[in-house]
Amino acid sequence: MPKKIAAGNWKMNGTRASLPDAMAIAATPAGDCAVVLCPPATLLSQMGTEGLALGGQYCHPNASGTHTGDISAPMLADAGATYCITGHSERRADHGESDADVCAQTEAAWSAGLVAILCIGETLAQREAGETLAVLTAQLNGSLPNGATAENTVIAYEPVWAIGTGKVASPDQVAEVHDALRAQVGPEMSLLYGGSVKAGNAAELFALENVNGGLVGGASLKAADFAPIITALAAS
Template identity: 60%
Template structure:
């Protein structure tokens, strides 16, 4: 059985003052039946790791460099994230792919660095609205998965997150049938690439909220969610975690 995962991506949001949300979330789920992961800005990783206390809450970064160290001003290595208290790192998010022109090969190199540092790589995939309308969504995510998954990826060190670009932060959500179709294709593709494909968790992301979480989590091969804005406040994220626990 794959253990469910509720992951929150704070993106470029949060300061020390917002760390009170960690206590609110852990108080709401003191003994969660699923894994909970928060990925704050790098400036908050160490403080968030301290703020969680003895709770099982996991902490992740939002990106890392493919190199361990060097003359890369403004970047952060996987080893640095690990040292700050992170156990995971989000890689290949559509905002990184678009804003920083990250290719599948770039994502694979970063994932390999994450694995080498002992981090779990949360590799993001997803089609644009034009690609969805053109009927190429399945082809797009298949190519992204094959190009972004590095050698040595296993169910223990890798999570896949399907996030249709057109659903991120827009309030628009694919139909249950569309989500099931993509997740099914990703599972089949993983079987072509890995021995332990059945153990890899595949998350759905894109305008997930308390009101639609239960319906999404009922879809086959949806093992949790990667949540953006709704993860910033415990009052919004805790009900999503609860819906996943009931799934």
């Protein structure tokens, strides 16, 4: 069975004042779920606590070198990370990262012993044009290196039009995509949904057959918001 994962992407949010929330999230009963927080890199080495796995939000394809401002997968691992997000739509849009770039980053994460949380998602225009599955298949084919397994990779479907907008894909829309992804990646790899996941819709989303958890943005910043999502996943 795929592992159930509640992953929080803090994006460019959080300072040392946020550490008590991380500790409270770690203390939330999670059953057989893995709870992963991906804070800013500045907090990784300070956030280690039992019951909480940590992840980076990005890694450079190279292990070291003359890349001012970047961070490598070995650096993330050294700071305590065991996961790394690759291919998030905000990285693709803000930094022009292509599928080939994401593929190289995913391989770099693996080389450092990190599990890649590889993100794919369509824009609103692509969905309205009926291109969703074609777009996602192309992204996955271009971004996922050979050698992907349930042990080194998690796939996160995040429709671009639902990230941080308050809009959520309907259960039927999510099920259609996740069922198609399951057919493509096999029965064991974890498939996460991301896009305005919150306490009010988590149980409905996690009840879908091929949704094994969530990659949560804003609702993961505070324990009071993230804990009910973890609880919903544990009960699913």
